[in-house]
Amino acid sequence: LPGTEKLQAFTDAQGIARAFWRLGSDAGRGNNRVEVTSESVVGTTFFCASATAGPATQINIGGGNNQRAEASAPAPESLNIWVNDSCNPVSGIAVTFAVRQGGGKVNGLEELTLNTDSSGHAEVAFTLGPLGGNNLVEAGFPGNPNAPAVFNIFGVVRDAKNPTSFSGLVS
Numbered sequence: 001l002p003g004t005e006k007l008q009a010f011t012d013a014q015g016i017a018r019a020f021w022r023l024g025s026d027a028g029r030g031n032n033r034v035e036v037t038s039e040s041v042v043g044t045t046f047f048c049a050s051a052t053a054g055p056a057t058q059i060n061i062g063g064g065n066n067q068r069a070e071a072s073a074p075a076p077e078s079l080n081i082w083v084n085d086s087c088n089p090v091s092g093i094a095v096t097f098a099v100r101q102g103g104g105k106v107n108g109l110e111e112l113t114l115n116t117d118s119s120g121h122a123e124v125a126f127t128l129g130p131l132g133g134n135n136l137v138e139a140g141f142p143g144n145p146n147a148p149a150v151f152n153i154f155g156v157v158r159d160a161k162n163p164t165s166f167s168g169l170v171s
Contacts, residue, residue: 027053027088054085056093059139059149062121071155072130079106079151080123081116081139089120093141097122101136102155103129132157 009017023032030048037044062080069075083093098111106112106124114122128135132155140148 021047021049023049023051025051025087027051027085053088053090056083056090056141056144057086058146059083059095059141059144061149061151062123064123064126064153065151067153068156069128069153071128071132071157073128075126075128075153078123079126079137079139080121081149083116083120083122083141089116089118091116091118091120093120095122095139095141097124097137097139099129099135100138100150101134102153103131104135104137104153104155106137126151126153128153128155131155 007019009019011017021032021034029050032049032051034047035044036047060082062082064075064077064079067075067077079097081095083090083095093116094113095116096111096113097106099106105127108127112124114124116122122139126135126137135153135155137151137153138148139151
């Protein structure tokens with residue numbers, strides 16, 4: 001029966017019992033297992049199956065969003081995305097990082113396409129544009145059925161007349 005965790009099956013005239021098995025949603029090697037026992041047979045038999053990730057269905061921000069940095073300077077954190085099938089990472093997906101506002105650069109370019117690694121991640125370094133305000137970077141992949149990932153990095157312009165200072169006790 002679909003969706004049952006236990007099933008009792010009887011053998012046919014040739015002594016063969018059959019059952020259909022639907023793999024779980026988690027991808028992995030040998031991570032789906034079925035244990036088979038019988039009252040009339042000593043021991044236990046196990047069947048293992050590997051599941052692969054489904055097609056990429058979404059892109060999520062992994063890190064680097066909502067940063068503040070000096071205009072024309074590198075952002076403190078890289079911009080990192082994760083592509084998945086809504087549960088499992090999907091590798092080898094061509095993700096395009098494109099600067100949409102602020103004049104910044106990803107790895108020195110206005111637009112760059114990278115493939116996701118074995119964990120479904122891709123990342124770029126970001127340098128803010130010369131003006132203060134919002135810098136927006138969009139990351140997406142062809143055929144994405146959902147919204148792209150959008151990073152917002154706020155640029156602060158240095159004011160030579162009003163220098164930054166720190167005071168306090170460092171211990």
